[in-house]
Amino acid sequence: MSLTPLEAARTQIDRLDETKRAAGRCPPVRPCRHVAGE
Numbered sequence: 146m147s148l149t150p151l152e153a154a155r156t157q158i159d160r161l162d163e164t165k166r167a168a169g170r171c172p173p174v175r176p177c178r179h180v181a182g183e
Contacts, residue, residue, distance in 0.1 A: 148156065
C-alpha cells in the first residue's frame with residue numbers, strides 16, 4: 146500500500162508534532178493533532 150503525497154506529508158507532520166510534544170511544546174502555528182481534530 147502506497148501513501149498519497151498528502152498522506153505522506155501528514156505522516157511526516159505528525160512525526161514532527163510528536164517530536165515537539167515530547168520536548169514539551171506544540172508547534173507554534175499548527176495546534177497539536179489531538180486538538181486539530183482533522
